Amino acid sequence: MEQARHRFTAFGERDPLLRLPGDSFDLQLAAKRCTCTVREVAADTFLLTTDAGDRVEYSASVIDRYRRRLRVGARERHCSIIDQGSAYLVSVGGEAHYVGKLERGVMRAPFPSVVVRVLVAEGDRVARGQALFVVESMKVETTIAAEMDGVVTALLAQPAVHVAAGDLMARLAEEADAAGSDDGGFEFPVRYRSPDDDGAIGRAVAAIEGLICGYEPAATDVERAAAQLQAAPRGPDLDAAECALLDRFRTMHAGDADASDEVRFRRARSVASLPRQVEMIRGILRRWRMHGPPATGVGVPMCLASWAEAIDPVSPMLADLARSTLRRSARQSPRGMARDFELWRLDRFDIAELERESDLILIDATARDSRRDRRLFAFAETAGGMEDAERLLLDCLDRIREHHGGKAARSPYAWNRVTITLRQAASVDPAALKSLVQRAALMTRDLSIDQISFKCRVAGEGAGERIVITTVSSHGDIQLGIKAISADPIRPFSDHRARSAMLERRGLVYPYDLIRLLTSPGTALSDFPQGRFTEYDLDAGQTLVAVDRDWGGNIANLVVGEIVNFTQKFPEGIRRMIILGDPSKGMGSLGEAECRRILGALDRAAQERIPVEWFAVSSGARVSMESGTENLDWTARVLRRIIELSRAGHEINIIVCGVNVGAQSYWNAEATMLMEGRGMLIMVGDSAMVLTGKRALDYSGGVSAENETGIGGYDRIMGPNGEAQHWAPSIEAACRLLFRHYDFCHAVPAEGRARRRASGDPADRDICLSPHRLIEGSGFTKVGEIFDDRTNADRKKAFDIRSVMRAVADMDDMPLERWENWAGAEATVVWDAHIGGYPVRMVGFESYDLARDDPAPPDGPDRWTAGTLFPQGSKKAAKAIRRASANRPLVILANLSGFDGSPESMRRLQLESGAEIGRAIVEFEGPILFCLLSRYHGGAFVVFSKALNSDMEVIAIRGAKASVLGGAPAAAVVFASEIEKIVREDPDIARLRLRGAAADLAETIERKRLDLQAEWAARYDRIHDIERALEQGSIDRIVEPTRLRPEIIAAIGRKYGDITNV
Incomplete structure (x- = not known):
C-alpha cells in the first residue's frame, strides 16, 4: 500500500512517506489493550514497539492474500489474517483469535493545521458532536468535534502546536472502558535484541544497512551500531563490513535509474535519512584516510576512484574525501625543504x-x-x-x-x-x-x-x-x-x-561582491568586460542621487546604482540601472525604505531609456512590530510601476540569486513572465520563487515540499512551466548569460534597435553543405538533403530543425536558446542569433517526433508530433515573438502541419494559445522573415499569414508544399462523398453487386476507394503547389535552398535601408 501511495505522489514530487517514522495503531485481544508502533527495519523484518516498552523483532513473508509466514526468534508459524471491519480474525496453528481495532474514540487531525484552542481537559465527559479543538489552516478556523459519547482519556495536542494530517490529537473512551482493566497488556515471550547484545559487527552493519536501504531501524539502534563500528579493532571483519556499507550506499543513491518499483520506493524512503548516512560514510572514509584503505583481498567492491565518480552527484563532500584517501595512500614521503612560509x-x-x-x-x-x-x-x-x-x-x-x-x-x-x-x-x-x-x-x-x-x-x-x-x-x-x-x-x-x-557560508551573494565582479579591472585571462559602478541613494528630499561613500554603507536592505560595462560591440558601454538585494540585512525584507529606492531606480531607468538589472533576494514584505500593512502598500506601488514600465516596453532583467518570497516573486513575474514583459529571468543554483516560505506553509496547514526549491525552484517548477528562461549554476555564469543577452538585444537609445555586429561568415554561404544531426527516421547527414527531390521528394521525411537554424545563423557566433526546459513546448525552438551580423530572434518548429516527459492522458497524444503546434509550444512561440518586437528582426523557419486538435490540447487552452501567436504577429514592430522549409497547412497558415503584418516577407524553398489541408486528409475527409459516389457508380462494382459476390464486392469497393483517394490526393497536391501560393500572393518569393541565407540577409537589409548588407 505504501509503495502504491508513493507511485501516486511521485510525479508531483510530494511524498508523505518521507516524514512518517512508523505506523501506530491500537489493538485489543480479549480484555487486553495495546498501542503498537511497527517499523520495517530490514527486508521482511519488522520491529514492534508497545506503549508498555516491549520490543519484538519478527520477520513476515507473504504466502498469498490472506496467509503469512511469521518468524519470532526461533519460532516459525503460518497464520491467516482476515479483516472483518472492526476486528481482525487471526488464525495461528489452527487457533483463532479476534484482535479488535481500537480506532473508535481516536481523534486525529483531518488536515495540516495549528491548534488554536483546546476546549476540554483529560477526564472530562463529552457528548457526540461536542467541540474538542479549534484548529486553523490557511487563516481559516475549523472545529474538531467528538465522534462519540465518552470520557477524554488523553489529550495529545496543545495550543500553538502544528499538527500534520492524521496526527493523534485525543483519545476518548466509553465510561465503562475509562475505568481501566486489571488484565494488563500483552506478554511477549521473545524480546528484541539490540545490536550490542551479542557484540557482532554483522548485526551493527545490518542496522546501518537498514537505514541506507530506506527501512526504519530505531535511531538509538543506529547510533549504537555506528559507535560499535567506530570502536571495533581493525581487521578483516571490519574491513569487509565497511566495504559492504560503501557498496550499499552507492547502490542505493547512485545505482541504476531504471530500477524496480521496490528499489525506487526504498530510495525515496532513504532520502529522509541521507544526512545521517553521509556522516557515517564520512567516518569510514576518514578512518581509511588515517590508516589506509583495506587491502584488495578483503573484498573491496569497487575502486575508490569509481566510487567517488558515482557518488559525486549525491555528495560531493564524500566524493572529494574518497579521492583524498586515494591520494594520501599513494603520496610520496615529503622531502626536506626550506620553511620560508612568510x-x-x-x-x-x-x-x-x-x-x-x-x-x-x-x-x-x-x-x-x-x-x-x-x-x-x-x-x-x-x-x-x-x-x-x-x-x-x-x-x-x-x-x-x-x-x-x-x-x-x-x-x-x-x-x-x-x-x-x-x-x-x-x-x-x-x-x-x-x-x-x-x-x-x-x-x-x-x-x-x-x-x-x-x-x-x-x-x-x-x-x-x-x-x-x-x-x-x-x-x-x-x-x-x-x-x-x-x-x-x-x-x-x-x-x-x-x-x-x-x-x-550561507550560499548567498553580498551586493558589493557582485559589483566587484562586474566592475573588476579585468586581465588577459578574465572573461568579464571592464565596468564602472556609481552608487545611488535617497537624499533628504527622498530623491535618488549619486553618492560617494565606502562600500557597505547602505542603510536599506538593498543597493541601487548605475553600472556600465564596456564590450567589443558597445565600446561606449552598456548602461543599466542595477538593484541588488542585500540578504545580510533582514534577509532583504521590503518596506518603505527599500520601495522608495526601487521606485527611484525604475524612474531613472525609464527617463534614461536604459535596462534595469535586478539581482533579487528577498523575504518579501517586512514583518515587524513597528510596521504592517503600509509595507504591503509600498510593495503594491512598486508593482504598479513595473506594470506601467512593462506596458511601455521597458526592459527589467531579473536574476534570482536566493529565495524570493511574496512581493518579490510577483515583481519578478510582472517584469519577465507575462506576454508584454521584455525582461529575462535567470535562476541561479538552488534559488526559488515562492509566495509563502516552506515553514509558513507547513505551519498554516498548506501543502509544501521538502524545501523552498521544491516549491518554486527551477528544475521542478519554474523551468518546466516556462516562467524562467534560464538557469545558471553560479552568479558568474548568470552574469555571462546577461552579457550574451545584451550582445543580442541591447539597443542604445539613440539607435532604437539592437546593433549589428561585424561577421566573418560569408553572407552567401550555402546552407546545404552544413552538417545535419543524425536522427531516427531520416538518415540525412547534410542540410541540403532535406530539400533534395532525390532524398525527400514529398518533403515528408523527419529532420532536425536545430541543424537548419544553425546552418542559417552566423557560424562565428554561438546562438542563445531561450526557455530550453519548458515542458510540453520542446517542439518550439527559440534562439537569439546573428545572421549576416544582424541580431535576430529565430523561431523554429521541430520536425521529428519527440517523446513526452510527462504521462500522456488518454485523450492526448503519446508524443509531440513533428511540425505540430501544441498549447505550450504555441504560448512559447507567441511570447518569443512579442519579446523581439521593436528590437530586432523575427526569422521563422517553418515546417508546420497545423495545430494539434486533441481533447487534451483543447482542454489546455489550444485556441487561446494559438490566438496569441496571431496577435503577436499583428502587433510585431519590425521586419518579419517567414521561411517555408517543407510543409505549411491549416490553422498554422492563418496565425503566420503575411496578411497579418505588412512588414512580413514570406520566402519558400523550392519544392515546399502550402495549402489549406494536405492532399491525403483532403481526399479522405473533404472529398469523401464525391469519391464514394464514383465508387458506387463504377461498372465493375455494379456487376459484382448483380452477381451477389459479397466477398469479392467488399474487397473491390475498398481497393477502388483507396485508389481514388490516392489519385485525388495527388491531384490536389499538384493543384495547390507552391507556385499557386506565389500567384495568390500568399508568399513573396521561391528560392533555391542554396540561396536561403543570403535572401534572409538581403530582406533584413532592405527593411532597414542598408544597401551594404550582402
Missing part, C-alpha cells in the same frame, strides 16, 4: 599550527580585532614542476577539508587561503596555473576558499617573483590576477567583508 604576514591574527610537514603547513588564524574573523591558511612550497605544484595544492585542500567541518554554512572558517611557492628557476605561464586550479576546482567545494595564490616567476612579467592570485567561486568559476609580492600584513575583515563571508 608567517609574519599573520601578525594581526592569533595563530595555531594545525599540521606541519617539510613542504606544507596549515594555520588556524583568528583576527585579534574581530573574533568572528577565523580562517585557515595553507602554505606550501616546492622546487619541482607543475605536477608537484598540483600535488601540493590538492594536499592543501585535503588538509583544509579535514578541519573545515563539512558544509560552509556550519563551519567557523571563511575566506580560507592557499599559497604555494614555486622555487623553480623557469618562468611559469599564468594560463598553466589557471588550468591547474581549474582541475582542482572540484576539491574547493564547500571550503570557502577566498583565493589560491602562487609565488613564482611569471612569463612576460620581467625579472623577479610575482604573486599569481586565482579566485574560485563555489561553482568553479575562476578569475586570475598578477600582482607584485606584498610585504604588508594580511588585514582582518572589514565590516562589509565580514558580511560577505557570512553570506558566502
Whole structure:
C-alpha cells in the first residue's frame, strides 16, 4: 500500500512517506489493550514497539492474500489474517483469535493545521458532536468535534502546536472502558535484541544497512551500531563490513535509474535519512584516510576512484574525501625543504599550527580585532614542476577539508587561503596555473576558499617573483590576477567583508561582491568586460542621487546604482540601472525604505531609456512590530510601476540569486513572465520563487515540499512551466548569460534597435553543405538533403530543425536558446542569433517526433508530433515573438502541419494559445522573415499569414508544399462523398453487386476507394503547389535552398535601408 501511495505522489514530487517514522495503531485481544508502533527495519523484518516498552523483532513473508509466514526468534508459524471491519480474525496453528481495532474514540487531525484552542481537559465527559479543538489552516478556523459519547482519556495536542494530517490529537473512551482493566497488556515471550547484545559487527552493519536501504531501524539502534563500528579493532571483519556499507550506499543513491518499483520506493524512503548516512560514510572514509584503505583481498567492491565518480552527484563532500584517501595512500614521503612560509604576514591574527610537514603547513588564524574573523591558511612550497605544484595544492585542500567541518554554512572558517611557492628557476605561464586550479576546482567545494595564490616567476612579467592570485567561486568559476609580492600584513575583515563571508557560508551573494565582479579591472585571462559602478541613494528630499561613500554603507536592505560595462560591440558601454538585494540585512525584507529606492531606480531607468538589472533576494514584505500593512502598500506601488514600465516596453532583467518570497516573486513575474514583459529571468543554483516560505506553509496547514526549491525552484517548477528562461549554476555564469543577452538585444537609445555586429561568415554561404544531426527516421547527414527531390521528394521525411537554424545563423557566433526546459513546448525552438551580423530572434518548429516527459492522458497524444503546434509550444512561440518586437528582426523557419486538435490540447487552452501567436504577429514592430522549409497547412497558415503584418516577407524553398489541408486528409475527409459516389457508380462494382459476390464486392469497393483517394490526393497536391501560393500572393518569393541565407540577409537589409548588407 505504501509503495502504491508513493507511485501516486511521485510525479508531483510530494511524498508523505518521507516524514512518517512508523505506523501506530491500537489493538485489543480479549480484555487486553495495546498501542503498537511497527517499523520495517530490514527486508521482511519488522520491529514492534508497545506503549508498555516491549520490543519484538519478527520477520513476515507473504504466502498469498490472506496467509503469512511469521518468524519470532526461533519460532516459525503460518497464520491467516482476515479483516472483518472492526476486528481482525487471526488464525495461528489452527487457533483463532479476534484482535479488535481500537480506532473508535481516536481523534486525529483531518488536515495540516495549528491548534488554536483546546476546549476540554483529560477526564472530562463529552457528548457526540461536542467541540474538542479549534484548529486553523490557511487563516481559516475549523472545529474538531467528538465522534462519540465518552470520557477524554488523553489529550495529545496543545495550543500553538502544528499538527500534520492524521496526527493523534485525543483519545476518548466509553465510561465503562475509562475505568481501566486489571488484565494488563500483552506478554511477549521473545524480546528484541539490540545490536550490542551479542557484540557482532554483522548485526551493527545490518542496522546501518537498514537505514541506507530506506527501512526504519530505531535511531538509538543506529547510533549504537555506528559507535560499535567506530570502536571495533581493525581487521578483516571490519574491513569487509565497511566495504559492504560503501557498496550499499552507492547502490542505493547512485545505482541504476531504471530500477524496480521496490528499489525506487526504498530510495525515496532513504532520502529522509541521507544526512545521517553521509556522516557515517564520512567516518569510514576518514578512518581509511588515517590508516589506509583495506587491502584488495578483503573484498573491496569497487575502486575508490569509481566510487567517488558515482557518488559525486549525491555528495560531493564524500566524493572529494574518497579521492583524498586515494591520494594520501599513494603520496610520496615529503622531502626536506626550506620553511620560508612568510608567517609574519599573520601578525594581526592569533595563530595555531594545525599540521606541519617539510613542504606544507596549515594555520588556524583568528583576527585579534574581530573574533568572528577565523580562517585557515595553507602554505606550501616546492622546487619541482607543475605536477608537484598540483600535488601540493590538492594536499592543501585535503588538509583544509579535514578541519573545515563539512558544509560552509556550519563551519567557523571563511575566506580560507592557499599559497604555494614555486622555487623553480623557469618562468611559469599564468594560463598553466589557471588550468591547474581549474582541475582542482572540484576539491574547493564547500571550503570557502577566498583565493589560491602562487609565488613564482611569471612569463612576460620581467625579472623577479610575482604573486599569481586565482579566485574560485563555489561553482568553479575562476578569475586570475598578477600582482607584485606584498610585504604588508594580511588585514582582518572589514565590516562589509565580514558580511560577505557570512553570506558566502550561507550560499548567498553580498551586493558589493557582485559589483566587484562586474566592475573588476579585468586581465588577459578574465572573461568579464571592464565596468564602472556609481552608487545611488535617497537624499533628504527622498530623491535618488549619486553618492560617494565606502562600500557597505547602505542603510536599506538593498543597493541601487548605475553600472556600465564596456564590450567589443558597445565600446561606449552598456548602461543599466542595477538593484541588488542585500540578504545580510533582514534577509532583504521590503518596506518603505527599500520601495522608495526601487521606485527611484525604475524612474531613472525609464527617463534614461536604459535596462534595469535586478539581482533579487528577498523575504518579501517586512514583518515587524513597528510596521504592517503600509509595507504591503509600498510593495503594491512598486508593482504598479513595473506594470506601467512593462506596458511601455521597458526592459527589467531579473536574476534570482536566493529565495524570493511574496512581493518579490510577483515583481519578478510582472517584469519577465507575462506576454508584454521584455525582461529575462535567470535562476541561479538552488534559488526559488515562492509566495509563502516552506515553514509558513507547513505551519498554516498548506501543502509544501521538502524545501523552498521544491516549491518554486527551477528544475521542478519554474523551468518546466516556462516562467524562467534560464538557469545558471553560479552568479558568474548568470552574469555571462546577461552579457550574451545584451550582445543580442541591447539597443542604445539613440539607435532604437539592437546593433549589428561585424561577421566573418560569408553572407552567401550555402546552407546545404552544413552538417545535419543524425536522427531516427531520416538518415540525412547534410542540410541540403532535406530539400533534395532525390532524398525527400514529398518533403515528408523527419529532420532536425536545430541543424537548419544553425546552418542559417552566423557560424562565428554561438546562438542563445531561450526557455530550453519548458515542458510540453520542446517542439518550439527559440534562439537569439546573428545572421549576416544582424541580431535576430529565430523561431523554429521541430520536425521529428519527440517523446513526452510527462504521462500522456488518454485523450492526448503519446508524443509531440513533428511540425505540430501544441498549447505550450504555441504560448512559447507567441511570447518569443512579442519579446523581439521593436528590437530586432523575427526569422521563422517553418515546417508546420497545423495545430494539434486533441481533447487534451483543447482542454489546455489550444485556441487561446494559438490566438496569441496571431496577435503577436499583428502587433510585431519590425521586419518579419517567414521561411517555408517543407510543409505549411491549416490553422498554422492563418496565425503566420503575411496578411497579418505588412512588414512580413514570406520566402519558400523550392519544392515546399502550402495549402489549406494536405492532399491525403483532403481526399479522405473533404472529398469523401464525391469519391464514394464514383465508387458506387463504377461498372465493375455494379456487376459484382448483380452477381451477389459479397466477398469479392467488399474487397473491390475498398481497393477502388483507396485508389481514388490516392489519385485525388495527388491531384490536389499538384493543384495547390507552391507556385499557386506565389500567384495568390500568399508568399513573396521561391528560392533555391542554396540561396536561403543570403535572401534572409538581403530582406533584413532592405527593411532597414542598408544597401551594404550582402
